[in-house]
Amino acid sequence: MARSLQRVWSYGRSLGTLSRPFSATTDALVEAQVKPGEIGMVSGIPEEHLRRRVVIYSPARTATQQGSGKVGRWKINFMSTQKWENPLMGWTSTGDPYANVGDAGLSFDSEEAAKAFAERHGWEYVVRKRHTPLLKVKSYADNFKFKGFPKMRTIDCISRLLCFVVLQDKCKIVCNFFHCTFSACGNSILSVKTFVPIELFS
Amino acid sequence: MGLGLLASRVLRFHTNRRNLLRTIVTKPELQSPEASAAAAAPDPTPDLPPRTPVAGARVHFPNPDDAIEVFVDGYPVKIPKGMTVLQACEIAGVDIPRFCYHSRLSIAGNCRMCLVEVEKSPKPVASCAMPALPGMKIKTDTPVAKKAREGVMEFLLMNHPLDCPICDQGGECDLQDQSMAFGSDRGRFTEMKRSVVDKNLGPLVKTVMTRCIQCTRCVRFATEIAGVQDLGMLGRGSGEEIGTYVEKLMTSELSGNVIDICPVGALTSKPFAFKARNWELKGTESIDVTDAVGSNIRIDSRGPEVMRILPRLNEDINEEWISDKTRFFYDGLKRQRLNDPMIRGADGRFKAVSWRDALAVAAEVLHQVKPEEIVGVVGKLCDAESMMVLKDFLNRMGSNNVWCEGNGPSPNADLRSGYIMNTSISGLEKVDVFLLVGTQPRIEAAMVNARIRKTVRATNAKVGYIGPPTDFNYDCEHIGTGPQALVEIAEGRHPFFSTILNAKNPAIIVGAGIFERMDKDAIFSTVETIAKKGNVVRPDWNGLNVLLLNAAQAAALDLGLVPESSNSIESAKFVYLMGADDVNLDKLPKDAFMVYQGHHGDRGVYHANVILPAAAFTEKEGTYVNTEGCAQQTLPAVPTVGDARDDWKIIRALSEVAGVRLPYDTIGAVQSRIRNVAPNLLSVDEREPATFGASLKPECTQSISSTPFKAAIENFYMTDCITRASKIMAQCSAVLLKK
Ligand code: SF4
Numbered sequence: 021m022a023r024s025l026q027r028v029w030s031y032g033r034s035l036g037t038l039s040r041p042f043s044a045t046t047d048a049l050v051e052a053q054v055k056p057g058e059i060g061m062v063s064g065i066p067e068e069h070l071r072r073r074v075v076i077y078s079p080a081r082t083a084t085q086q087g088s089g090k091v092g093r094w095k096i097n098f099m100s101t102q103k104w105e106n107p108l109m110g111w112t113s114t115g116d117p118y119a120n121v122g123d124a125g126l127s128f129d130s131e132e133a134a135k136a137f138a139e140r141h142g143w144e145y146v147v148r149k150r151h152t153p154l155l156k157v158k159s160y161a162d163n164f165k166f167k168g169f170p171k172m173r174t175i176d177c178i179s180r181l182l183c184f185v186v187l188q189d190k191c192k193i194v195c196n197f198f199h200c201t202f203s204a205c206g207n208s209i210l211s212v213k214t215f216v217p218i219e220l221f222s
Numbered sequence: 223m224g225l226g227l228l229a230s231r232v233l234r235f236h237t238n239r240r241n242l243l244r245t246i247v248t249k250p251e252l253q254s255p256e257a258s259a260a261a262a263a264p265d266p267t268p269d270l271p272p273r274t275p276v277a278g279a280r281v282h283f284p285n286p287d288d289a290i291e292v293f294v295d296g297y298p299v300k301i302p303k304g305m306t307v308l309q310a311c312e313i314a315g316v317d318i319p320r321f322c323y324h325s326r327l328s329i330a331g332n333c334r335m336c337l338v339e340v341e342k343s344p345k346p347v348a349s350c351a352m353p354a355l356p357g358m359k360i361k362t363d364t365p366v367a368k369k370a371r372e373g374v375m376e377f378l379l380m381n382h383p384l385d386c387p388i389c390d391q392g393g394e395c396d397l398q399d400q401s402m403a404f405g406s407d408r409g410r411f412t413e414m415k416r417s418v419v420d421k422n423l424g425p426l427v428k429t430v431m432t433r434c435i436q437c438t439r440c441v442r443f444a445t446e447i448a449g450v451q452d453l454g455m456l457g458r459g460s461g462e463e464i465g466t467y468v469e470k471l472m473t474s475e476l477s478g479n480v481i482d483i484c485p486v487g488a489l490t491s492k493p494f495a496f497k498a499r500n501w502e503l504k505g506t507e508s509i510d511v512t513d514a515v516g517s518n519i520r521i522d523s524r525g526p527e528v529m530r531i532l533p534r535l536n537e538d539i540n541e542e543w544i545s546d547k548t549r550f551f552y553d554g555l556k557r558q559r560l561n562d563p564m565i566r567g568a569d570g571r572f573k574a575v576s577w578r579d580a581l582a583v584a585a586e587v588l589h590q591v592k593p594e595e596i597v598g599v600v601g602k603l604c605d606a607e608s609m610m611v612l613k614d615f616l617n618r619m620g621s622n623n624v625w626c627e628g629n630g631p632s633p634n635a636d637l638r639s640g641y642i643m644n645t646s647i648s649g650l651e652k653v654d655v656f657l658l659v660g661t662q663p664r665i666e667a668a669m670v671n672a673r674i675r676k677t678v679r680a681t682n683a684k685v686g687y688i689g690p691p692t693d694f695n696y697d698c699e700h701i702g703t704g705p706q707a708l709v710e711i712a713e714g715r716h717p718f719f720s721t722i723l724n725a726k727n728p729a730i731i732v733g734a735g736i737f738e739r740m741d742k743d744a745i746f747s748t749v750e751t752i753a754k755k756g757n758v759v760r761p762d763w764n765g766l767n768v769l770l771l772n773a774a775q776a777a778a779l780d781l782g783l784v785p786e787s788s789n790s791i792e793s794a795k796f797v798y799l800m801g802a803d804d805v806n807l808d809k810l811p812k813d814a815f816m817v818y819q820g821h822h823g824d825r826g827v828y829h830a831n832v833i834l835p836a837a838a839f840t841e842k843e844g845t846y847v848n849t850e851g852c853a854q855q856t857l858p859a860v861p862t863v864g865d866a867r868d869d870w871k872i873i874r875a876l877s878e879v880a881g882v883r884l885p886y887d888t889i890g891a892v893q894s895r896i897r898n899v900a901p902n903l904l905s906v907d908e909r910e911p912a913t914f915g916a917s918l919k920p921e922c923t924q925s926i927s928s929t930p931f932k933a934a935i936e937n938f939y940m941t942d943c944i945t946r947a948s949k950i951m952a953q954c955s956a957v958l959l960k961k
């Protein structure tokens with residue numbers, strides 16, 4: 021089924037990248053004559069499957085993988101849920117010939133191609149918006165940017181105690197013992213706070 | 223360029239050089255990249271097809287003047303200044319192999335898989351950590367880059383176990399994929415492989431630490447996104463281990479995401495372990511209904527069973543994360559399901575009957591009661607279509623007492639700005655001062671909380687909180703526990719008021735738990751006073767937000783599901799519960815007849831007289847509106863259980879039996895009915911902002927009570943009938959919340 025559908029599809033397709041033995045003009049002529057739903061009718065598909073509701077969507081990248089080779093394709097979801105577990109072997113049975121077509125058999129380069137295909141088969145379709153990532157500037161140096169004072173925590177580790185001296189608009193790590201020498205910094209000291217900056221050690 | 227393409231390039235590369243001697247030493251062309259580049263690209267304007275960014279990515283230019291041009295494989299691309307080489311390659315449509323780099327985490331630069339060749343640089347550079355400079359000539363596909371990556375891969379595979387056949391990540395593993403392109407067919411390592419003791423991270427994340435490649439993505443995720451300092455790296459060299467320092471569970475509501483970001487099978491899903499292989503699964507792109515955020519998810523099913531739930535990218539809502547509740551509550555869909563229509567007999571026991579009988583009984587009772595004694599309550603998980611149909615049906619029966627649980631006794635459905643998140647979830651990133659009123663976003667809407675945390679981390683935004691003491695994973699000033707603190711701010715007596723006043727984009731987030739309070743109007747008008755005085759609502763900025771609790775709430779208010787009288791339940795004789803389990807029925811007269819339509823045998827069925835089994839959100843097509851007012855649709859992934867039917871179809875059938883036939887036969891017809899009432903529900907995936915501000919509200923005469931705010935959700939893991947039926951969620955609340 022899937023293969024015949026694909027065959028129908030590639031015949032009906034205009035020029036495209038597939039080089040067919042037909043000349044481009046004949047192909048375009050065929051294209052012009054196809055009315056919505058006609059391809060479905062002539063390919064002998066049962067009546068009830070010519071009036072299906074389908075969803076056209078572009079599958080998102082699998083969250084567990086980083087590769088984007090399959091991202092950007094368009095698919096048709098037939099919303100087929102006529103499935104049951106076969107009592108004999110526990111395998112999945114289905115009463116819908118399109119059950120696996122959408123997932124495995126059909127894939128389009130563009131939204132328009134998928135829409136055209138659905139139109140030719142006379143399916144009622146809705147198109148889901150494709151979500152794309154937004155690339156923002158990132159830099160390695162951000163790791164070392166001053167991001168405000170570390171969060172104040174209760175002191176749970178005395179040997180790791182750091183002493184921060186708040187100078188005018190500046191912050192300096194003076195030393196990592198409580199008895200630090202503030203004279204090391206020439207500026208006037210506004211306030212002294214003790215922290216255990218967890219972030220620095222994790 | 224996908225990895226498949228990469229692999230094919232590699233193959234081609236091999237065939238080209240088949241007749242050459244294979245040696246380990248480098249060749250002259252590897253030694254001097256410039257020379258080989260000059261030889262390889264004599265044509266300065268190569269005839270390249272136009273390329274699109276990887277995965278159709280959009281590029282955010284913070285300042286259009288700061289664009290620079292670099293060349294990726296000879297192809298010129300314009301990128302914002304400061305981007306890394308890897309990002310430049312992405313914009314040029316070249317997918318660089320990587321392990322440690324993740325676009326939503328900070329850059330670690332420790333796996334070295336992303337090595338590329340840069341002209342005039344003596345060594346290959348780690349593209350993820352190297353800022354792109356103007357005019358840089360980056361080559362991603364040269365022998366040098368390939369050889370460098372092969373070397374990295376060989377080191378990574380040295381200590382990686384060969385257990386792909388028994389690994390749950392197998393088939394969707396970055397290491398597996400990339401070793402197809404850069405791995406060798408034999409190893410040169412003859413020593414023992416190291417092994418690492420597995421850590422116990424709790425009931426959700428399974429660890430097989432020997433597989434870890436020390437990319438530190440999980441550590442960065444925990445510290446940066448989840449905001450818990452639980453994970454870390456111990457030891458150095460081959461003794462390096464990921465762990466929790468001391469024997470400790472991972473206590474975050476986002477912990478499941480480390481399963482996704484782990485590029486190998488070191489962190490996998492415990493409930494999903496050995497249940498299915500991922501290539502057997504069929505993915506259905508749907509949305510989540512466990513909270514009001516409407517996270518985008520993919521429901522992976524095998525046959526008639528939901529096997530797992532994964533997040534799906536949506537920059538505006540959940541980015542690429544989902545909460546643990548969303549990810550792991552699916553096993554509740556298999557337990558406690560109602561699969562046959564049932565009627566309670568005289569002995570108080572339920573008897574399974576046919577649909578015809580059940581509907582006949584319900585219709586008969588419906589005709590015996592007075593119209594104003596009919597009450598309909600819609601549950602948390604209901605879709606807009608079924609709410610519309612129920613409202614139309616009860617209206618035809620003469621009653622107008624339909625509401626959605628969680629919206630309180632007298633909801634305000636007139637002004638849309640009064641119940642949605644006007645700033646929008648992604649808009650929260652611009653906020654510099656937050657005031658949280660009676661809401662604990664970490665529990666109520668974990669993804670919104672992740673956004674707030676992101677903002678606080680990025681810009682040091684200030685957060686003030688009024689409500690019961692609770693856990694925050696960012697710095698937060700606890701202003702008070704009750705409305706008194708709110709009044710203090712409104713009157714300018716509290717220092718936080720000046721913080722709001724000085725803020726550029728302040729945002730006030732009011733929790734939907736306040737809807738249940740008697741003095742809710744007074745609280746809202748106090749909040750509006752703060753908004754007015756603090757310049758929170760301006761023509762270019764709306765910082766006044768309500769954070770809803772349930773998936774159905776916003777759509778119910780959009781459709782105008784508001785009860786005629788706030789105490790209709792006290793005089794009700796016929797109650798129609800459509801999935802409503804948490805509605806307070808203490809005041810209901812004992813002789814009231816109750817119909818429960820829903821998918822789980824939960825609290826709602828205890829008193830029901832008739833049970834009508836319906837489809838869960840994984841089994842139907844339904845429209846939901848999230849807390850920011852964005853309409854989204856679920857798609858059916860698996861068949862319904864037993865004899866259950868879609869919600870709207872049941873009511874449509876009941877209306878026919880009751881003699882008031884509703885005029886819709888298809889879901890399309892129901893949707894065109896919705897178009898008349900609330901057209902915004904049909905613009906799927908579009909956020910519809912509220913048009914009128916809160917200034918149109920009438921004056922409020924209520925007075926504020928001094929009762930402190932209550933926590934709206936007691937147990938994060940158990941909020942609705944599906945999560946209460948889930949064993950995994952029960953485990954989580956026992957182990958992590960000690961409940
Ligand atoms: S456990 Fe996974 S995510 Fe964490 S460092 Fe190891 S490989 Fe990376």
Ligand code: FES
Nearest residue numbers: 322333334336350
């Ligand atoms: S991805 Fe660049 S070093 Fe890991």
